[in-house]
Amino acid sequence: MAIDTLVIGSGAREHALLWKLKQSPRVGKLYVAPGNGGTALIAENVPIGVMEFDKLVKFAQEKRIGLVVPGPDDAFVGGIVDVFQAHGLRVWGPSREAAQIEGSKAFSKQLMQDAKIPTAEFKIFTDSAAALAYVRTRGAPIVVKASGLALGKGVYVCRTTEEAERAIQEIMVEHVHKAAGDEVVIEEYLEGPEISVHALSGGVTHVLFPPSQDHKRVEDGDQGKNTGGMGTIVPVPWVTPAMMADIENRIVIPTFEEFNKRGVRFQGLLFPGLLLTKDGPKALEYNARFGDPECQVYMRLLKTDLLDLLEASIDGTLDAIRDSIGWHRGFAANIVIASGGYPDAYKTGFPIRGIAEAEQDEHVVVFQAGTKMDNGQLVTAGGRVLSVSAIGSTLKQALDRAYAAADKIHFEGMHYRQDIGAKSLT
Template sequence: MKVLVVGGGGREHALVWKLKQSPRVKEIFCAPGNAGIASLARCVPIGAEDISGLVAFARQEKIDLTVVGPEGPLTMGIVDSFNEAGLAIFGPNARAAAIEGSKVLAKELMAKYGIPTARFATFSDAGEAVAYIRQLNAPCVVKADGLAAGKGVVVCRTVEEALEAVGDIMVKGVFGAAGSRVVVEEYLTGQEVSILAFTDGKTVIPMLPAQDHKQVYDGDQGPNTGGMGAYAPAPVCTPEVYQTALEKILIPTVRAMAAEGRPYRGVLYAGLMVTDEGAKVLEFNARFGDPEAQPVLMLLETDLVEIIEAVLSGRLAEKEIRWRPGAAVCVVLASAGYPGPYRKGYPISGLDRVPPDVMVFHAGTALEDGRVVTAGGRVLGVTAAAGTIAAAIEKAYAAVEQIHFEGMHYRRDIGRKALSASKIR
């Protein structure tokens, strides 16, 4: 089997790594890939959003299966284009991926079908949003409607911060067309958890619950990023929370999407807040999370190709998905300045000193004159698995200490919230 993975970040490196373990896979291509992926797959210089180029390549190389990593091509309709060309591809079509592409659509879907989420209002006029914020008071959350690389959500502690967020998104247009509408919602308190699930549109099988760390600094301080690290399983997601999320959120959402003429097939990501009133949806994503995919895939025991084929054939109910015991932790190493402006091209040293049982998933790297250099805001995801969360944290950070590039920044508290829990689920 020849497999094509679309994308070039840490999630895609983890997908390539996991898919390569399948005895069914003979050759893997990745478009566009990165310096780390190049050691496992043949990287091809086609952008993740160059859909016509990807279809032509898949036809030319007789690709048997394409797996899409990022949200951009999914919302643009890459699955529709591949299906029209008679090519097997894993992911939701454009109408289904709109659950991530439009926060307004997602919130209105939840309101219509009684799926628990924060109280909200949507606006296409900045003045009306400002008036609502003054009435709602703070804290509150302001979200750009469209895709903004994980940075379109602003948690506002004061009314002034919320008004500034509306000005940045709707007036200044910092996220372009993605900010033509905003969602303003109540601020939820609790701990976040990410539950990703495989679904063929009928059956829903959740993966291990993970916890992302979105803010750039320790203690959940600073601006939101695409994710500074993650671990799985997350003890805050007790068996009760897990079951409730499945029965009250994941299954009803898949059914609601089908009822709306948007049948969903692929990975559905539910970002949840575990509140005193139970789990509530913060956001839906239409694909594997990044960096959640890294620890979750490290703990996946079942052949990922077999799971994907069960989804594509509508036979997921027949598939048992097995997980390795223990826990896994991913620590993201970022460029100085991220999530704001940052410089690229700094050589990365120490990768050869990382123990072989720790995976360094490349996110923003490139090869330059035979050297691996920085090429993005999030550069590497150092990921380790062990019998306990404490051991996995220690193992990951010991590996982090071996790596260096100029301006390297990382959070030192990834997984700390889990240590207070009495046991791993």
């Protein structure tokens, strides 16, 4: 029987999940709460917010939803999986307890320490005076992090002691990240290329996805402010199978083992962010869900039915399907198109043109994020607006197609990086 499915979220990540689920012969009706202008074209948008758990449960019960797939971090950290499970509904992803690995950087650093996972040296603070004294003795460069979820804005990579002092002031005294800054992690500054690793877990065994790479800074050459992510490639051509095995052995497996030791089942997606330093891979943090924009490129390259993967993750049967999981040959890339001003303040409501033209290339899919329909016109409604994805047999081909498509799109004030994947081309 077809499984009616509810995806929760409104980003390009959720659009990509829906796009992939839509291709499954076993998926029935597709709903998304709250969705965006693009998801409305392939699923039914339901006007319920990501954190309105009671309303979401009621909707799922009324529609006899067979599978719930939440996307965003705050939903998992807030315990959405526990709430759906308590009502006997089938839901994918980590419990509130497991999602602490993303919801609290203090928790995750402690876990890394317990499991002897390579990571930046660190100390945890709840008192600003002690934090200030620490950065003054350690000096710069140094990294100051609000422990909780801070919309991707809670990490301050500080080049000087003064910058670090200002970060502590903002987080701990002015409370700009509210309770997310009640605890602060101060850690050693690390150097090296950054990659994203995704491991789908069924609680006991896991499956590792190919390595991907996001581009966090808003401007070309990794300049400017940190963002939610400006573009991704998969796979990263210079990350060898031996490097992935090393990452799996030193970071992924010990993390799952530590959860097991603590009697916590981690079901869902573990996404450690890591730096490849000269001393080997080091974990920066964990996310407990698909990355956005990583998800978009994974969905373009994944051959296997996504429903099969999600169900095997829920049921803890990944081992049984491991050998049948396949990826298309070649590469996928995506370019995030953002509103003028993003990641700072930006205006919305500008008409978006050119998506159909961009998608005339059969290798291109435009996933939507901050968009909505306004009297029959698609307009901007958020910071990251579109994720223009393309596949190709080489990385260059995937990037060229994605950029050619992005160039056909227009809205007032739009900007996107011109150098996604560039460092991996040589």
